[in-house]
Amino acid sequence: MNIEQFKPTTVYTIYIAATPEAVWQALTSAEFSRKYFFGNAVKFDLKVGGAFVVRPPDGSVHISGEVVECDPPRKLTITFNVNWPALIEKLGPTLVSYEIEPAGNAVRLTMTESHDRPISDDILSGGRQGWPAILSSLKSLLETGEPLVIKMEPPRAMLEALKKLGVATP
Amino acid sequence: MPKPEFIYISYIETTPEKLWEALTSSEFTKLYWWDTSVVSDWKVGSPFALVLNGTTTDVGEVLEADRPRRLSYTFQHILSEPASKERPSRVTFVLEQYGKLVKLTLTHEDFAEDSVIIDGISKGWPAIMSSLKSSLESGSALVIPFDALFIAELEEVYRA
Numbered sequence: 040m041n042i043e044q045f046k047p048t049t050v051y052t053i054y055i056a057a058t059p060e061a062v063w064q065a066l067t068s069a070e071f072s073r074k075y076f077f078g079n080a081v082k083f084d085l086k087v088g089g090a091f092v093v094r095p096p097d098g099s100v101h102i103s104g105e106v107v108e109c110d111p112p113r114k115l116t117i118t119f120n121v122n123w124p125a126l127i128e129k130l131g132p133t134l135v136s137y138e139i140e141p142a143g144n145a146v147r148l149t150m151t152e153s154h155d156r157p158i159s160d161d162i163l164s165g166g167r168q169g170w171p172a173i174l175s176s177l178k179s180l181l182e183t184g185e186p187l188v189i190k191m192e193p194p195r196a197m198l199e200a201l202k203k204l205g206v207a208t209p
Numbered sequence: 210m211p212k213p214e215f216i217y218i219s220y221i222e223t224t225p226e227k228l229w230e231a232l233t234s235s236e237f238t239k240l241y242w243w244d245t246s247v248v249s250d251w252k253v254g255s256p257f258a259l260v261l262n263g264t265t266t267d268v269g270e271v272l273e274a275d276r277p278r279r280l281s282y283t284f285q286h287i288l289s290e291p292a293s294k295e296r297p298s299r300v301t302f303v304l305e306q307y308g309k310l311v312k313l314t315l316t317h318e319d320f321a322e323d324s325v326i327i328d329g330i331s332k333g334w335p336a337i338m339s340s341l342k343s344s345l346e347s348g349s350a351l352v353i354p355f356d357a358l359f360i361a362e363l364e365e366v367y368r369a
Binding site: 051052053054055056140141142143144145147171172175176178179182183185187188189190 | 217218219220221222307308309310332335336339340342343346347349351352353354357358
């Protein structure tokens with residue numbers, strides 16, 4: 040896959056008082072992700088070409104993808120495709136990249152969501168709503184030991200835009 | 210082309226009242242904003258300033274102050290050219306109770322055409338907002354040196 044074709048659509052940067060290794064572990068382990076990622080368990084086969092899945096507590100596969108870049112504890116790039124019927128056919132693949140850099144007594148974590156074709160703001164609103172919540176909670180978990188309790192529904196504008204495209208959402 | 214703007218959303222375990230205090234108190238901002246004090250009486254129409262070690266770095270005017278929900282001011286960097294020649298941009302904080310949390314939405318917008326401050330603004334706010342969240346939740350602000358932000362212009366200003 041040629042990641043040069045992907046253009047960033049959403050970037051979220053957050054500084055966390057933790058080591059790069061701790062942030063890497065929080066991003067890649069189910070034990071951590073269940074706490075900050077709306078109860079979802081991530082599973083990575085951490086090598087280029089390895090599988091990536093996200094399972095909600097009911098055990099279904101909500102998101103799946105593949106590891107595209109893997110340089111622990113600095114950079115992790117994955118395809119990140121929500122498993123709603125026809126979504127990938129209509130929108131193409133979604134690319135998510137995490138960059139972890141030391142910054143003083145903290146690390147800078149930069150999440151970049153990219154797409155290989157133009158995507159409407161309505162559809163992008165899902166990620167733009169979700170990433171700040173997920174990464175705010177990840178930061179709280181690493182700094183205080185406790186994640187945030189954030190309940191969130193997908194944005195109506197996104198669901199309507201997907202429906203118009205013929206993507207079946209739950 | 211859409212107009213450039215910078216939006217940053219953060220979820221913080223605190224109350225709107227404490228967050229308002231953290232955004233508007235000179236003593237509190239020094240803790241998480243590189244020792245910078247915000248200075249204003251927060252009345253609509255009153256001046257707003259950021260002051261570091263006795264030097265005013267940025268100025269503006271209070272546009273809205275609806276404690277503890279909404280705070281807005283104009284923003285003009287004055288320490289270095291060409292930024293000081295730009296017309297003011299606008300900063301707005303919206304504080305919303307979100308369960309036991311507060312959702313803080315920062316919007317920095319209405320930049321001058323070809324603004325030279327957007328790059329620094331976009332790199333600076335995430336560090337400031339992250340440190341604010343840490344100081345409210347864990348009691349310890351972050352210590353992030355300027356050279357970690359890659360804002361050349363700011364580095365010169367703050368090292369001066």
